Amino acid sequence: MFGRTSRRMHPSTDAPADAAQADKSEPATIEPLVKPVAPKKSSVDDLFAKLRAAGAETVASSVKTTKVKPTKATPTKSADKPAKPIAPIKPDAKLFEQRETALLPINEAVTKKIKRVLADEENSMLNYLQSKKAQVALEKVLPSVENQLQTYVESTSKELIEAAMSGAQSLSKSLKSDLRKKVSNTTVMQVMTKKLADEIVYPLRERIQKCVETSAGDAAEMSTLIRGVYREWKMQQVDKIVGDISRLAYSRGAYLVLESGTKVCWMVDPDGPPCADAEDNSLAGEVACGEKFPTGHEHPVIHSGCKCLVIPAPR
Structure with a gap:
């Protein structure tokens, strides 16, 4: 009786023995105080469950097919009517006749002046070659590009400015004095100087260079070849290029007054x-x-x- 009471009064004295005995036995299963609640299956889980159980064909048959009615696109104005191609402006014969009438006397004057410069160049070169018996280089025959070009510019600038003024007056009724403020020597001759270089100076120098190379520097043969080049230019080439030169000046003047x-x-x-x-x-x-x-x-x-x-x- 006392032993029993003592065992109940002092439970801690038997704890080590009980613990050691518990270690040798299987671990005790501890029951949770609160039972876990199984999560409620969502509609998504149900859907996947159906897919796994029924297969694709069963599910497809159970799904109601919704037909989507195609919507008609509202056509825009640009879609209804394609863009019209740009038609070139209709030529006005009077404008072209007016230009040709204005340039006729100018072309005659420019032609004479260019031919005069060509003749002076030819005579200068031939006179130089007559005094030389040794081989002659191109730089000894022709002036520098700048000096040669300047001669043509100074010779024709008066007529080319006149052509530009005719172009300006074709588009403007302003006084001539007012037009000259826009159609100045500088604004016109900047363009015309390049034109004279491209049409006369550079091609002519190229021909003279070939004369020097062909003659191998022989003065007599070079003189003969140079005569042929200048004859061609005075008889044919000048008449071909003068119209282009004067029409450019005319267009330049018309453009400058706008x-x-x-x-x-x-x-x-x-x-x-x-x-x-x-x-x-x-x-x-x-x-x-x-x-x-x-x-x-x-x-x-x-x-x-x-x-x-x-x-x-x-x-």
């Missing part, structure tokens, strides 16, 4: 030679003055024989 931003069009002369570049420019439609046409030009001329015009866009 206000910046003015819409202009490229007009092709129906009597001029066929030209794909001119057609491209005419099909460009309206271009703001100060900007360039597709060929990279602000105004004609763009090739040998070009007779196009640039005029303000019709309103």
Whole structure:
């Protein structure tokens, strides 16, 4: 009786023995105080369960197919009516006749002056060669490019400015004194100087260079070849290029009197030679003055024989 009571009164004395005995036995299963609640299956879980159980065909048959009615796209104006191609501006024969009438006396004067300069160059070279028996180099025969070009510029500038003024007056009714403020010597001759170099000075010097090379520096043979070159230029080449030179001056003057931003069009002369570049420019439609046409030009001329015009866009 006392032993029993003592065991109940002092339970801690038997704890080590009980613990050691518990270690040798299987671990006790501890029951949770709160039973876990099974998660409620969501509709998503149900769907996946159906997919696994029934297979794709069963589910497909149980799913109601919803037909989507195609919506009609509302056509826009641009879709209804395709953009109209740009039509080139209709040529005005009067404008071309007006230009040719104005340039006729100018062409005659420029032709005479260029031929006069050519004759002076030829005589100067031949006189020099007559006094030389040894081999002669090109730099001894011809003046420098700058000096030669300056001679042509000074000889023709008066007539080329006059051609530019005629072009300006074709588009403006302002007083001549007012037009000259825009159509100045500088603004015109900057363009015309390059034209004279490209059309006369550089090609001519190239021909003379060939004369020097062919003659191997022999003065007598060189003189004969040079005579032939200048004869060709005075009889044929000058007449071919004068029209291009004066038409460029005319177009330059007309362009200079237009206000910046003015819409202009490229007009092709129906009597001029066929030209794909001119057609491209005419099909460009309206271009703001100060900007360039597709060929990279602000105004004609763009090739040998070009007779196009640039005029303000019709309103």
